[in-house]
Amino acid sequence: MLRGNLGAGxxxxxxxxxxxxxETFSYIRKRVEPRRVLEEATVVAQGQxxxxxxxxxxxxxxxxxxxxxxxxxxxDGVPEFKRDPSxxxxxxxNISDWDEQxxxxxxxxxxxxxxxxxxxxxxxxxxxxxxxxxxNPVGDHYLLKSIKNKIDxxxxxxxxxxxxxALLDAEMAGFWAKLPLIRKLLLSxxxxxxxxxxxxxxxxxxxxxxxxxxxxxxxNFVMHGWNEMIYDQKNWIGLNTGSFLLRNCQWSLDILDTWxxxxxxxxxxEEAGKLxxxxxxxxxxxxxxxxxxxxxxLATQREKWGxxxxxxxxxxxxxxxxxxVDRYEEMIENYHPGLGDHRWPLVTHFVGCKPCGKFGDYPxxxxxKQMDRAFNFGDNQILQMYGFTHKSLASRRVIRIRNETNxxxxxxxxxxxxxxxxxxxxx
Amino acid sequence: xxxxxxxxxxxxxxxxxxxVFELMGSESTFSAQKRNTGVxxxxxxxxxxxxxxxxxxxxxxxxxxxxNVKITILCGFVTILVFRGTIGISNLVSTEAxxxxxxxxxxxxxxxxxxxxxxxxxxxxxxxxxxxNATFRLGPRISTWxxxxxxxxxxxPKFPNYxxxxxxxxxxxxxxxxxxxNAVGDHYLLKALKNKIDxxxxxxxxxxxxxxxxxKEMAGYWAKLPLLRRLMLSxxxxxxxxxxxxxxxxxxxxxRIPVMKYRDYNxxxxxxxxxxxxQKSWIALNTGSFLFRNCQWSLDLLDSWxxxxxxxxxxDEAGKIxxxxxxxxxxxxxxxxxxxxxxLITQKDQWMNKVFxxxxxxxxxxxxxxVDRYEEMIEKYHPGLGDERWPFVTHFVGCKPCGSYGDYPxxxxxKSMQRAFNLADNQVLNLxxxxxxxxVSPNIKRIRNETVxxxxxxxxxxxxxxxxxGSGYRS
Numbered sequence: 001m002l003r004g005n006l007g008a009g010x011x012x013x014x015x016x017x018x019x020x021x022x023e024t025f026s027y028i029r030k031r032v033e034p035r036r037v038l039e040e041a042t043v044v045a046q047g048q049x050x051x052x053x054x055x056x057x058x059x060x061x062x063x064x065x066x067x068x069x070x071x072x073x074x075x076d077g078v079p080e081f082k083r084d085p086s087x088x089x090x091x092x093x094n095i096s097d098w099d100e101q102x103x104x105x106x107x108x109x110x111x112x113x114x115x116x117x118x119x120x121x122x123x124x125x126x127x128x129x130x131x132x133x134x135x136n137p138v139g140d141h142y143l144l145k146s147i148k149n150k151i152d153x154x155x156x157x158x159x160x161x162x163x164x165x166a167l168l169d170a171e172m173a174g175f176w177a178k179l180p181l182i183r184k185l186l187l188s189x190x191x192x193x194x195x196x197x198x199x200x201x202x203x204x205x206x207x208x209x210x211x212x213x214x215x216x217x218x219x220n221f222v223m224h225g226w227n228e229m230i231y232d233q234k235n236w237i238g239l240n241t242g243s244f245l246l247r248n249c250q251w252s253l254d255i256l257d258t259w260x261x262x263x264x265x266x267x268x269x270e271e272a273g274k275l276x277x278x279x280x281x282x283x284x285x286x287x288x289x290x291x292x293x294x295x296x297x298l299a300t301q302r303e304k305w306g307x308x309x310x311x312x313x314x315x316x317x318x319x320x321x322x323x324x325v326d327r328y329e330e331m332i333e334n335y336h337p338g339l340g341d342h343r344w345p346l347v348t349h350f351v352g353c354k355p356c357g358k359f360g361d362y363p364x365x366x367x368x369k370q371m372d373r374a375f376n377f378g379d380n381q382i383l384q385m386y387g388f389t390h391k392s393l394a395s396r397r398v399i400r401i402r403n404e405t406n407x408x409x410x411x412x413x414x415x416x417x418x419x420x421x422x423x424x425x426x427x
Numbered sequence: 428x429x430x431x432x433x434x435x436x437x438x439x440x441x442x443x444x445x446x447v448f449e450l451m452g453s454e455s456t457f458s459a460q461k462r463n464t465g466v467x468x469x470x471x472x473x474x475x476x477x478x479x480x481x482x483x484x485x486x487x488x489x490x491x492x493x494x495n496v497k498i499t500i501l502c503g504f505v506t507i508l509v510f511r512g513t514i515g516i517s518n519l520v521s522t523e524a525x526x527x528x529x530x531x532x533x534x535x536x537x538x539x540x541x542x543x544x545x546x547x548x549x550x551x552x553x554x555x556x557x558x559x560n561a562t563f564r565l566g567p568r569i570s571t572w573x574x575x576x577x578x579x580x581x582x583x584p585k586f587p588n589y590x591x592x593x594x595x596x597x598x599x600x601x602x603x604x605x606x607x608x609n610a611v612g613d614h615y616l617l618k619a620l621k622n623k624i625d626x627x628x629x630x631x632x633x634x635x636x637x638x639x640x641x642x643k644e645m646a647g648y649w650a651k652l653p654l655l656r657r658l659m660l661s662x663x664x665x666x667x668x669x670x671x672x673x674x675x676x677x678x679x680x681x682x683r684i685p686v687m688k689y690r691d692y693n694x695x696x697x698x699x700x701x702x703x704x705x706q707k708s709w710i711a712l713n714t715g716s717f718l719f720r721n722c723q724w725s726l727d728l729l730d731s732w733x734x735x736x737x738x739x740x741x742x743d744e745a746g747k748i749x750x751x752x753x754x755x756x757x758x759x760x761x762x763x764x765x766x767x768x769x770x771l772i773t774q775k776d777q778w779m780n781k782v783f784x785x786x787x788x789x790x791x792x793x794x795x796x797x798v799d800r801y802e803e804m805i806e807k808y809h810p811g812l813g814d815e816r817w818p819f820v821t822h823f824v825g826c827k828p829c830g831s832y833g834d835y836p837x838x839x840x841x842k843s844m845q846r847a848f849n850l851a852d853n854q855v856l857n858l859x860x861x862x863x864x865x866x867v868s869p870n871i872k873r874i875r876n877e878t879v880x881x882x883x884x885x886x887x888x889x890x891x892x893x894x895x896x897g898s899g900y901r902s
Contacts, residue, residue, distance in 0.1 A: 419583065
């Protein structure tokens with residue numbers, strides 16, 4: 001009866017039993033991995049999950065299909081240029097006269113000026129995410145909301161966007177992936193004056209705040225941070241590389257070259273990580289990350305780079321979400337958009353939430369709910385231009401706050417966002 | 428299944444015990460049973476049991492007990508094996524980690540369900556639909572928009588409607604405010620949006636991505652009408668408003684809308700005049716990608732278009748009229764495309780002189796006939812053509828990846844969408860010297876040496892410079 005029902009295979013061997021027993025009892029000591037839980041929960045949450053049809057060629061049901069099965073490399077005959085692995089890592093061939101080359105190009109191309117208005121540089125906002133679907137089933141939805149949020153801010157402020165979904169250099173994967181990308185974009189877009197890198201988990205929460213470009217006319221690298229925390233304390237979170245400005249010039253190419261050596265995956269990154277943990281204050285033990293590396297560079301080579309680096313803290317070029325999100329209602333009551341600082345933050349950055357990967361360092365619910373609130377907080381400033389607002393900071397529903405009139409051009413533009421000065425073209 | 432087997436095993440064991448007990452205690456009886464076939468075993472067994480209980484010597488009894496225990500253990504062993512086979516050992520051991528695991532699963536399920544639920548369901552809270560003979564308006568009637576707009580433009584020279592000789596275009600698209608039914612839906616919404624961002628950056632077009640239900644009555648496909656009207660009125664500096672569905676991908680990054688062609692028109696829509704006026708087909712035009720000039724005429728058209736839209740009896744009744752009058756239309760509530768077709772047919776003289784029915788390029792390109800030919804196109808043609816040789820837009824009508832079910836097999840849809848995305852992305856990556864590893868792969872490879880000075884590559888490969896100088900696409 002047993003054999004007929006279970007088959008010899010499932011019957012197992014005594015050794016297999018012992019293994020399973022061992023594993024079960026070690027469960028008591030092992031901490032349950034959230035990711036597995038999430039995958040299980042996804043399976044159950046999708047209800048009537050039949051055994052995944054591996055070919056799936058006939059099904060019309062999106063729940064049953066595993067997309068990763070079709071995302072495969074193919075050879076299309078176009079030859080590939082590979083980097084010589086025997087050479088030490090570099091972001092690209094050395095360039096030493098970029099300022100001159102670029103100045104000449106700009107002169108020859110007056111239709112692509114690097115300043116689009118008086119005191120207003122041409123800015124390219126760069127962000128991105130993985131080309132594969134998120135592990136977290138709602139991760140892509142939050143990426144979508146995040147890019148919509150950036151599209152809105154950039155449309156108002158005359159900034160262009162590049163959304164990257166390609167890994168340019170397999171060695172510089174993870175947080176380091178932005179370095180080869182930034183260099184490539186600077187060199188391919190000489191008309192861009194400032195490149196603004198922004199993480200995918202950062203959202204604009206002040207739609208009216210225009211960056212004080214004049215303040216940075218003598219600087220090439222603007223990050224949120226504090227001088228004392230970098231130069232005196234060497235604190236690993238003394239600055240944040242989740243949202244920063246980099247000028248398109250030789251100096252920037254040089255600092256990128258100085259920055260990249262700790263990046264290559266494997267032994268180099270690990271050893272560099274140990275060095276950084278040793279040298280920097282409060283840094284936990286893990287492989288080298290771009291932020292710690294930058295802290296280290298500035299702290300140890302201040303004379304070389306310091307005078308062109310602006311550590312900004314007068315407004316939230318990067319605003320750590322933990323201390324901001326609970327105060328949104330208070331801000332709405334007491335302040336108004338356009339301040340950019342602790343009273344109304346320009347950027348709320350969800351460090352540690354990792355909505356695309358498996359659930360991150362913070363409780364899931366808090367992260368996602370707060371991201372919804374931050375999104376709505378920013379979105380309200382866009383919707384109010386058109387006479388709407390979200391029902392509450394937690395709600396996706398929108399309600400009308402202004403009736404349609406037969407005189408649309410006389411309507412009050414409270415925040416002045418419909419036709420702001422910072423969007424005006426050079427006449 | 429578990430219960431069934433447990434019960435069976437236990438019964439089996441019990442019977443075994445009973446049977447073997449008899450075996451142990453009354454061997455002679457057994458032989459007697461065999462010999463005396465006529466005698467009922469039970470009676471004899473009972474009799475034997477009774478006899479056995481009273482007459483067996485002590486040593487024999489110990490042996491019997493020992494055998495009994497052996498059988499019990501054997502029984503138990505068999506039961507455990509069946510248990511193990513059906514439910515596994517791990518489930519027999521319930522630990523604190525198990526409970527925590529279970530709790531985490533429950534919590535995550537709850538959070539995902541909460542996030543996925545649609546609190547902005549337009550039907551929720553809408554106690555009554557508009558009555559059948561009620562008039563629906565998109566807003567208060569405006570009749571002097573052309574003049575008002577001209578005055579505004581004169582007063583705001585910093586917001587001209589023409590920039591660098593080209594009219595200002597605003598691309599409008601969007602999706603629902605809550606997550607798709609499956610993760611893959613949101614992933615392709617994201618890819619489609621990146622695709623639009625790339626095209627619009629190259630061509631100096633602004634994007635509005637809408638995720639709000641502005642009008643509860645005009646829900647679903649009709650939602651674009653109040654949105655377009657609102658945007659036109661708020662942005663007088665915009666000359667053309669271009670609606671594009673979220674399931675449409677740009678596949679020709681070089682092709683530009685030939686705006687000069689539409690100097691005397693106010694609406695540009697892909698379709699076929701023959702299908703429209705002769706056959707009255709419900710798919711004669713496609714409202715998944717079309718342009719409206721920002722002018723009084725367009726406001727008037729929107730006002731005439733809207734009445735079939737309000738959800739409820741109006742939309743249902745309108746659907747019946749449309750199905751009755753348009754060829755091939757299935758029975759369902761009124762949709763914006765059928766309504767527009769019906770409007771243009773029945774009020775041809777009022778509108779058609781300002782509507783350009785475009786089919787010389789794929790302002791909307793139905794995906795099924797296009798996606799399999801991409802390799803052929805790459806071999807024979809080049810971007811910039813916009814037509815059947817290299818489609819401007821590939822539109823995945825019917826795939827519905829944000830929902831649970833599409834009209835086509837999922838694998839075909841997703842694979843094709845990925846191919847369209849890569850076809851376009853290769854044109855963007857070309858400037859940077861990269862290309863995808865095939866049309867379905869998310870990975871890229873370097874296709875140009877970096878020894879050439881970067882600015883030489885910029886002049887040669889940046890689409891914007893090609894377009895301005897009138898030179899062709901180079902890859």
